[in-house]
Amino acid sequence: MTENTIHMVKINRIINECKDVKTFMFHNSKKTKPKPGQFVMVWVPGVDEIPMSISAYDDANNWAITIKKVGDCTEALHNLKINDFLGVRGPLGNSFNKPVNKNMNIFLIGGGIGMAPLRFLAYDLNISGYEFTIIQGAKVESNLIFMDELYEHDHKNSEFHVCTDDGSYGEQGVTTDIFEKLIKDYTSEQLRNTVVYSCGPETMLFKLFQICRKHNIEFYASLERIMRCGCGICGLCALDPLGLLVCKDGPVFDSKQLNKIEDFGKFKRDFTGKKIFI
Numbered sequence: 001m002t003e004n005t006i007h008m009v010k011i012n013r014i015i016n017e018c019k020d021v022k023t024f025m026f027h028n029s030k031k032t033k034p035k036p037g038q039f040v041m042v043w044v045p046g047v048d049e050i051p052m053s054i055s056a057y058d059d060a061n062n063w064a065i066t067i068k069k070v071g072d073c074t075e076a077l078h079n080l081k082i083n084d085f086l087g088v089r090g091p092l093g094n095s096f097n098k099p100v101n102k103n104m105n106i107f108l109i110g111g112g113i114g115m116a117p118l119r120f121l122a123y124d125l126n127i128s129g130y131e132f133t134i135i136q137g138a139k140v141e142s143n144l145i146f147m148d149e150l151y152e153h154d155h156k157n158s159e160f161h162v163c164t165d166d167g168s169y170g171e172q173g174v175t176t177d178i179f180e181k182l183i184k185d186y187t188s189e190q191l192r193n194t195v196v197y198s199c200g201p202e203t204m205l206f207k208l209f210q211i212c213r214k215h216n217i218e219f220y221a222s223l224e225r226i227m228r229c230g231c232g233i234c235g236l237c238a239l240d241p242l243g244l245l246v247c248k249d250g251p252v253f254d255s256k257q258l259n260k261i262e263d264f265g266k267f268k269r270d271f272t273g274k275k276i277f278i
């Protein structure tokens with residue numbers, strides 16, 4: 001059985017994270033251990049098959065996906081109950097490379113539902129004894145997710161900053177403002193010893209990329225594109241001009257690659273493959 005075979009799994013837990021976002025957990029009999037940054041294609045029979053980041057994994061082989069309701073398939077998923085089945089194909093794609101050493105200044109920066117893969121990364125880093133800083137941004141307080149576990153319980157070694165566009169929780173502003181403030185007094189040596197892992201709206205990722213490029217900071221971004229096959233066949237998730245595929249070469253890209261991807265921060269493709277502005 002390959003990564004590309006659909007597995008039917010039974011939902012064993014559902015968590016309401018906030019308005020319009022739910023986490024679904026299921027036991028996966030598959031032997032492959034997923035890595036932070038990887039995703040699965042989630043199939044709802046009769047509706048669609050869509051990509052979802054893996055937001056948690058434990059040694060008992062329980063997997064989690066965290067889903068924001070935005071359209072037909074995500075709505076169908078939100079209507080599922082405990083003991084219902086869904087199809088999953090994966091883990092697919094690449095993953096976030098762990099920092100080369102534990103003394104690095106490590107930042108996990110997520111906007112909105114982009115916190116999903118970063119939550120898995122945070123767990124993984126925590127278990128491996130890394131210290132890191134999380135910056136979570138959302139439009140309003142009611143859109144913040146994973147607050148209790150990231151902030152209060154599980155990550156004693158990490159620093160946590162929150163911002164909202166309207167100031168209803170944490171600092172008023174955006175994640176890039178907080179990040180710039182935190183690195184303001186870094187020496188060039190400290191900047192060279194810094195790494196950023198990010199996921200969220202592409203405008204945020206592009207701004208982060210520019211800041212990191214300016215300061216020589218190692219940078220990784222997980223990108224989203226509309227996907228059909230999820231495994232390098234249809235070409236719908238291709239990034240111009242190199243033709244890198246988000247499903248196969250990504251979803252995580254480093255600064256060197258992003259530097260050459262002209263679509264990054266500017267264009268994506270719609271369901272017909274036509275390029276549209278982000």
Ligand SMILES: Cc1cc2nc3c(=O)[nH]c(=O)nc-3n(C[C@H](O)[C@H](O)[C@H](O)COP(=O)(O)OP(=O)(O)OC[C@H]3O[C@@H](n4cnc5c(N)ncnc54)[C@H](O)[C@@H]3O)c2cc1C
Pocket residue numbers: 039048050051052053054065066067068069070071072073074075113116117223224225226227251
């Ligand atoms: C690698 C990857 C990981 C993802 N991880 C998550 C996750 O952890 N949680 C989560 O809630 N969402 C995630 N997404 C986005 C998710 O796949 C889309 O929101 C979903 O496909 C929408 O399906 P729908 O049928 O509900 O909506 P549709 O009716 O198909 O579309 C509703 C809106 O969502 C946009 N959309 C559709 N498909 C995608 C897509 N693949 N990427 C971005 N926008 C899309 C459409 O342009 C439209 O504006 C991820 C996408 C990718 C590529």
Ligand code: FES
Pocket residue numbers: 226227228229230231232233234235236237238245246247248
């Ligand atoms: S989704 Fe088909 S090639 Fe990436």
